[in-house]
Amino acid sequence: MELVYLDYAASTPLDPEVEACMLPYLRAVGNPSAIHAAGRYLRTAIEEARTTIAQLVGADPGQIIFTSGGTEADNHALWGTVETLGATAILYNPTEHHAVLHTIEAIVRRRGLRAYPIAIDRVGRIQLEHLEALLRRYPKSIVAVMHANNEIGTLQPVSDIAALTQKYGGWYLCDTVQTIGLGWVEAPKLGADFFVASAHKFYGPRGVGFLYRRLPVGRFIHGGAQEREQRAGTENVAGIVGLALALRKAYQRRAAYVHELRTLKHYLMQRLQEVFPDVVFHGDVSEEGSHPGILNFRIPSHPLADLLVIHLDIEGVCVSGTSACASGSSHPSHVLQALGLSAQAARSALRFSWGLGTQKAHLDRAIEVLQAAATLLPA
Numbered sequence: 246m247e248l249v250y251l252d253y254a255a256s257t258p259l260d261p262e263v264e265a266c267m268l269p270y271l272r273a274v275g276n277p278s279a280i281h282a283a284g285r286y287l288r289t290a291i292e293e294a295r296t297t298i299a300q301l302v303g304a305d306p307g308q309i310i311f312t313s314g315g316t317e318a319d320n321h322a323l324w325g326t327v328e329t330l331g332a333t334a335i336l337y338n339p340t341e342h343h344a345v346l347h348t349i350e351a352i353v354r355r356r357g358l359r360a361y362p363i364a365i366d367r368v369g370r371i372q373l374e375h376l377e378a379l380l381r382r383y384p385k386s387i388v389a390v391m392h393a394n395n396e397i398g399t400l401q402p403v404s405d406i407a408a409l410t411q412k413y414g415g416w417y418l419c420d421t422v423q424t425i426g427l428g429w430v431e432a433p434k435l436g437a438d439f440f441v442a443s444a445h446k447f448y449g450p451r452g453v454g455f456l457y458r459r460l461p462v463g464r465f466i467h468g469g470a471q472e473r474e475q476r477a478g479t480e481n482v483a484g485i486v487g488l489a490l491a492l493r494k495a496y497q498r499r500a501a502y503v504h505e506l507r508t509l510k511h512y513l514m515q516r517l518q519e520v521f522p523d524v525v526f527h528g529d530v531s532e533e534g535s536h537p538g539i540l541n542f543r544i545p546s547h548p549l550a551d552l553l554v555i556h557l558d559i560e561g562v563c564v565s566g567t568s569a570c571a572s573g574s575s576h577p578s579h580v581l582q583a584l585g586l587s588a589q590a591a592r593s594a595l596r597f598s599w600g601l602g603t604q605k606a607h608l609d610r611a612i613e614v615l616q617a618a619a620t621l622l623p624a
């Protein structure tokens with residue numbers, strides 16, 4: 246049975262060219278902090294990767310810190326802002342990834358800071374007037390609002406958020422894990438104080454990413470002097486080299502890639518509506534307002550409802566019911582509940598996400614499985 250993989254928002258396949266460029270660095274001996282030739286070879290590769298990434302996102306190389314991925318980068322930005330910049334409150338979008346939400350919870354618990362959710366509309370977009378009202382009351386706040394939601398794909402008005410936050414003297418963390426691989430992130434245009442990347446979301450390796458920070462925010466991981474004393478620990482050299490090439494390729498293909506993803510999204514929505522007239526899409530599904538490679542929906546009349554993810558899996562189709570980090574737990578999605586869905590409705594939601602290599606035939610196969618499953622039990 247051919248596996249149909251429709252879970253690109255959780256992780257993408259490794260690009261063979263990226264894999265090939267990493268191999269020499271996996272095999273090379275040495276520590277990049279060592280001053281001898283073996284160490285210098287690795288150090289040079291790290292600094293070249295940093296320069297490549299900085300050029301792509303319109304930053305200075307010194308503003309890029311390599312991390313173990315998106316989660317660490319989010320933690321670094323949030324803890325750093327509290328501990329070294331003196332933020333006094335946190336204003337957050339309630340549909341953030343757990344990498345942000347659970348870190349905020351820890352900061353509230355350990356530091357006693359107050360955190361306030363920003364009101365969102367029916368599709369999960371934050372209400373700018375509410376953000377401004379909160380900023381007026383709590384000016385020196387950290388504002389955490391992601392670029393595209395990883396479960397429903399809704400885009401946020403990121404440049405407006407950056408401008409408002411700056412106006413009130415706050416700091417803006419924009420989680421760009423889902424959009425940097427679309428080539429959509431440029432530091433000057435975005436205007437955020439922090440944004441983050443994770444290589445395995447754009448055909449790079451798992452376990453490596455970076456934090457962009459406009460200004461230094463101090464350490465998060467303590468130890469050696471790596472990353473200009475901002476992030477201790479021997480660098481994942483092969484991962485960093487792979488990350489840089491994966492990002493370069495992402496920026497090179499961006500227009501064609503986004504077009505391809507959008508075409509598939511349009512097709513998937515149309516087919517679902519034809520086969521299941523009662524299908525309900527969650528979040529913003531418009532072309533301008535959503536991620537082109539993510540679709541979240543439920544089929545209220547389907548008799549298998551919350552068993553569909555498992556059924557699709559048995560039939561060789563990999564999709565998500567909620568974010569990868571929360572799946573395996575029986576908690577219904579906090580994102581869908583924040584949109585006003587009941588716990589039961591949220592449990593029957595499916596997230597399809599696609600990318601390079603996905604064809605209409607793969608989407609057809611998934612729909613065929615959903616359709617066949619509907620005849621297994623009477624509605």
Ligand code: PLP
Nearest residue numbers: 314315316342344395420422443
């Ligand atoms: N932020 C968002 C929006 C994500 O989608 C993810 C991963 O799913 C993360 C953060 C965490 O990234 P990582 O897996 O690199 O820790």
